[in-house]
Amino acid sequence: MKAIKKFFRFDNIGYIFVLPAFLYMMFFVGYPIFSNLMLSLRDVNMRNIKTGIQPFVGFENYVVLFTRDSVLTDALINTLIFTVASIVFQFIIGFGLALILNKTFTLAKPIRGILMVPWMIPITVTALMFKFIFGTDVGILNYILNALGLISENIDWLTNPFTAKIALIITNIWIGIPFNMILIATGLTTIPKEMYESAAIDGANKLQTFKNITLPLLKPTIESVLILGFIYTFKVYDLVWVMTSGGPVNSTHMLSTYSYKLSFEMFKYSEGASVANVLFVILLFVSLIYLKVVYKEERT
Amino acid sequence: MNNDNILSGRKNLFYNLIAILLLIALLFPIYWMFATSLKAEQEIFRIPPTFWPQKLNFASYAAQLESGDFNMFRSFSNSLIIAFSSMAISVVLAIPASYGIARYQFKGKSMIVLGFLITQMLPVSVLLTPLFIMFRNMNLYNSLFSAILADSTIGIPFSVLILKNYFASIPKELEEAAYIDGCNRFTAFGKVLIPIAKPGVVVCAVFSFLYAWGDLAYGMTFITDQVKRPITAGIYNFMGQYGTRWSYLTAYAVVTIIPVLLIFIFMQKYIISGMTSGAVKG
Numbered sequence: 001m002k003a004i005k006k007f008f009r010f011d012n013i014g015y016i017f018v019l020p021a022f023l024y025m026m027f028f029v030g031y032p033i034f035s036n037l038m039l040s041l042r043d044v045n046m047r048n049i050k051t052g053i054q055p056f057v058g059f060e061n062y063v064v065l066f067t068r069d070s071v072l073t074d075a076l077i078n079t080l081i082f083t084v085a086s087i088v089f090q091f092i093i094g095f096g097l098a099l100i101l102n103k104t105f106t107l108a109k110p111i112r113g114i115l116m117v118p119w120m121i122p123i124t125v126t127a128l129m130f131k132f133i134f135g136t137d138v139g140i141l142n143y144i145l146n147a148l149g150l151i152s153e154n155i156d157w158l159t160n161p162f163t164a165k166i167a168l169i170i171t172n173i174w175i176g177i178p179f180n181m182i183l184i185a186t187g188l189t190t191i192p193k194e195m196y197e198s199a200a201i202d203g204a205n206k207l208q209t210f211k212n213i214t215l216p217l218l219k220p221t222i223e224s225v226l227i228l229g230f231i232y233t234f235k236v237y238d239l240v241w242v243m244t245s246g247g248p249v250n251s252t253h254m255l256s257t258y259s260y261k262l263s264f265e266m267f268k269y270s271e272g273a274s275v276a277n278v279l280f281v282i283l284l285f286v287s288l289i290y291l292k293v294v295y296k297e298e299r300t
Numbered sequence: 301m302n303n304d305n306i307l308s309g310r311k312n313l314f315y316n317l318i319a320i321l322l323l324i325a326l327l328f329p330i331y332w333m334f335a336t337s338l339k340a341e342q343e344i345f346r347i348p349p350t351f352w353p354q355k356l357n358f359a360s361y362a363a364q365l366e367s368g369d370f371n372m373f374r375s376f377s378n379s380l381i382i383a384f385s386s387m388a389i390s391v392v393l394a395i396p397a398s399y400g401i402a403r404y405q406f407k408g409k410s411m412i413v414l415g416f417l418i419t420q421m422l423p424v425s426v427l428l429t430p431l432f433i434m435f436r437n438m439n440l441y442n443s444l445f446s447a448i449l450a451d452s453t454i455g456i457p458f459s460v461l462i463l464k465n466y467f468a469s470i471p472k473e474l475e476e477a478a479y480i481d482g483c484n485r486f487t488a489f490g491k492v493l494i495p496i497a498k499p500g501v502v503v504c505a506v507f508s509f510l511y512a513w514g515d516l517a518y519g520m521t522f523i524t525d526q527v528k529r530p531i532t533a534g535i536y537n538f539m540g541q542y543g544t545r546w547s548y549l550t551a552y553a554v555v556t557i558i559p560v561l562l563i564f565i566f567m568q569k570y571i572i573s574g575m576t577s578g579a580v581k582g
Contacts, residue, residue: 013485018412028450111319111322113564113572114327122560128549129329129330182575256423259425260521263428269429273430280423286421
């Protein structure tokens with residue numbers, strides 16, 4: 001018995017197991033985060049990246065980025081609008097689908113499974129697919145809208161700043177529906193059937209049941225879905241880069257794509273790092289809120 | 301939800317119909333890509349569009365198998381190498397780490413768990429520029445290793461957090477029994493615990509593979525030679541060069557999703573369990 005106790009003794013053997021993964025993450029994530037911060041306080045560009053003579057400039061990169069032009073503030077606003085609009089629709093559609101697919105009809109389970117596919121497809125492929133659908137002359141969307149008599153002239157979806165944003169949001173909603181649906185559907189299955197049965201005995205109608213039983217009991221799930229959705233949508237990169245690359249004329253830049261453009265197309269590494277840090281700080285803040293919410297619920 | 305009380309006849313039919321219609325609407329873009337890849341270029345631009353290729357045309361697939369800048373077969377195997385290697389790294393490092401976190405108490409444990417949680421929510425943008433500079437200095441720039449190493453930073457935290465719960469749910473008695481049978485804690489871990497946690501390991505392997513397979517940012521930034529690039533970056537390049545060759549582009553895209561569809565067909569239950577375990581796609 002003593003030996004068994006010794007086996008599970010609270011000691012530092014845990015370190016041995018955790019160490020390899022920990023070191024890996026310190027080297028390829030921890031250090032780069034720190035290094036990105038330092039990078040943003042220097043002026044590193046194409047010319048001096050090889051020489052290593054990179055002057056310290058303090059917060060100048062941030063000041064320049066916010067004052068030189070409006071691209072960064074626009075990107076910030078775009079990212080926010082993109083995120084909120086995507087989440088609202090993903091959530092509503094996902095919730096609706098979850099409610100339908102939680103009924104016990106023959107095909108409910110297989111269909112719920114197949115609906116995962118849009119989420120699994122590489123985003124590059126999704127972006128290509130929708131770029132084709134939103135095409136001005138070749139796109140099926142314009143054809144359908146025309147056939148229905150809703151438009152008389154083809155819309156330049158991806159080359160007009162306003163419609164390009166709409167197109168990006170629609171595509172992202174499509175990607176996010178499965179995630180919302182599956183999490184809400186799982187949440188729904190945890191609500192005890194008896195609650196609905198007793199509500200029915202009490203004479204509650206469907207709307208009352210939904211408002212007074214489904215929504216309150218689903219609150220933890222809803223919170224997770226919305227905050228996680230915010231985090232995953234806010235850092236969008238591939239989708240926008242493949243569909244519009246931030247264009248036309250910087251109008252659809254997100255923080256991530258603008259950072260990428262600065263670093264890898266204009267070779268202003270420090271400015272790219274600074275934009276990435278703005279994104280990082282916002283996400284870190286939201287992540288901590290998320291962890292706090294989850295932690296609070298785990299305790300209660 | 302129980303399967304034993306399926307809805308009665310008419311209601312059942314009604315819901316089945318609704319669900320099928322919704323499914324068709326939602327999956328239409330995938331169908332459309334597939335149909336387009338089998339059309340000849342002139343047919344793609346025809347108005348009204350043809351719903352199904354009038355003449356099946358496999359030329360778009362064949363053309364890309366031949367040599368040339370955009371050898372689809374090569375980018376496909378690059379992606380396979382990257383995704384499988386990244387999967388191996390993630391699983392091999394995550395198994396012991398998650399076990400250590402689930403079973404032992406040690407100083408700083410909660411900070412480490414917090415660290416894994418936060419890296420999962422990290423945007424790639426933060427790592428791109430510093431990793432780019434780091435890989436240049438390490439002479440890993442423009443090699444498959446750079447993408448493999450970077451992609452694993454997504455797979456590891458996900459896998460640790462998922463597996464931690466699997467290991468925590470295994471009763472300690474099993475380990476004690478192994479110990480009485482003469483195992484030490486390392487052999488008990490290898491012979492008893494890992495086999496029990498196998499479903500969790502499969503979830504981690506599948507997700508690590510999918511993350512790496514779907515990555516564009518790392519593969520495109522750290523690898524500059526088209527011949528070494530993964531298939532996602534291949535498509536991106538191809539779009540830049542032949543923006544309107546939709547027959548070729550959609551064929552390329554269809555090939556890219558083949559492994560995803562195979563995973564979906566054979567490992568569907570692992571996908572759903574991975575998505576709902578709280579820690580989700582990054």
